[in-house]
Amino acid sequence: MxxxxxxxxxxxxxxxxxxxxxxxxxxxxxxxxxxxxxxxxxxxxxxxxxxxxxxxxxxxxxxxxxxxxxxxxxxxxxxxxxxxxxxxxxxxxxxxxxxxxxxxxxxxxxxxxxxxxxxxxxxxxxxxxxxxxxxFTARADIPQVNQESESLDDKFLSKAYDVLEQSYSNPDFSVEMFSDSMFVSRSLLYKKLKALVDLSPNDFIAIYRLKKARPLILSKEMSVSEVAYSVGFNDPKYFSRVFKKFFKKTPSEYLE
The missing domain is CATH 3.40.50.2300 (Response regulator)
Known part of the structure; x- marks a missing residue:
């Protein structure tokens, strides 16, 4: 669609x-x-x-x-x-x-x-x-998944959240590692994430990291660079660009 x-x-x-x-x-x-x-x-x-x-x-x-x-x-x-x-x-x-x-x-x-x-x-x-x-993209936070649901889709998304929660801070975490952790092929991971959240695996990982970065930015306890590194971005400037693309504001503007 x-x-x-x-x-x-x-x-x-x-x-x-x-x-x-x-x-x-x-x-x-x-x-x-x-x-x-x-x-x-x-x-x-x-x-x-x-x-x-x-x-x-x-x-x-x-x-x-x-x-x-x-x-x-x-x-x-x-x-x-x-x-x-x-x-x-x-x-x-x-x-x-x-x-x-x-x-x-x-x-x-x-x-x-x-x-x-x-x-x-x-x-x-x-x-x-x-x-x-x-x-998933409409909300600033990470939407909850019904943990009691018997739906394969809810279980899949819940597992994807669990995998990223353990891995988002690792800058080397890749789509291959993601699919391996989900016990599915890269092609199925791509098709399933497109069907459930309309995102590619790479975009899903990036947006998950940004959602984890937002409360850290708002807390003002860390610099923007420190936040970027803590959520798995190697380049703070790239982090700021991606953050602005998603939240429509740079990390500094978000605090104003």
């Missing part, structure tokens, strides 16, 4: 075995979104695993793999766990909706559905995801 919130780069995957309905939904969303279609949960999961979309809209009752099982696999795979899922079902019973939500579905729409409601839910889920992704 673009920084201004435009949706021309947003991919929506529709998983529906009814070809007419799948085409109807695809045509309805193809204006603002890039739309892909899969005819059952197995194909949908394989497509999402190879190229995670920004959102999945899935039927529940399908051959080979139903929507509930696909949703469960999506939410239990680190490559795809961040992808929101909207479930569609002719089953209107509350227990059926609860089952979908318990397996990680982000929303649920009963068939037959109102197209405007579907469009609104798609927009809302994507916007909510965008706001969550921007939270």
């Amino acid at each position: 673009n920084e201004d919130g435009n949706t021309d780069e947003v991919t929506v995957l529709i998983v529906e075995d009814n070809k007419e309905l799948a085409l109807f939904i695809a045509n309805s969303l193809s204006g603002p979104y890039h739309v892909q279609v899969a005819e059952n949960g197995k194909i949908g999961y394989d497509m999402a695993r190879k190229n995670p979309p920004d959102l999945i809209i899935s039927d529940v009752m399908m051959p080979e793999m139903d929507g509930i099982e696909m949703c469960r696999q999506i939410k239990n795979n680190l490559y795809t766990s961040h992808v929101p899922v909207i479930m569609l079902s002719a089953k209107a019973l509350l227990e059926d909706q609860l089952q979908g939500l318990q397996f990680g579905a982000d929303d649920y729409i009963s068939k037959p559905f109102n197209l405007d409601i579907l469009k609104a839910k798609v927009h809302n889920v994507i916007e909510t995801r965008r706001k969550i992704r921007s939270l």
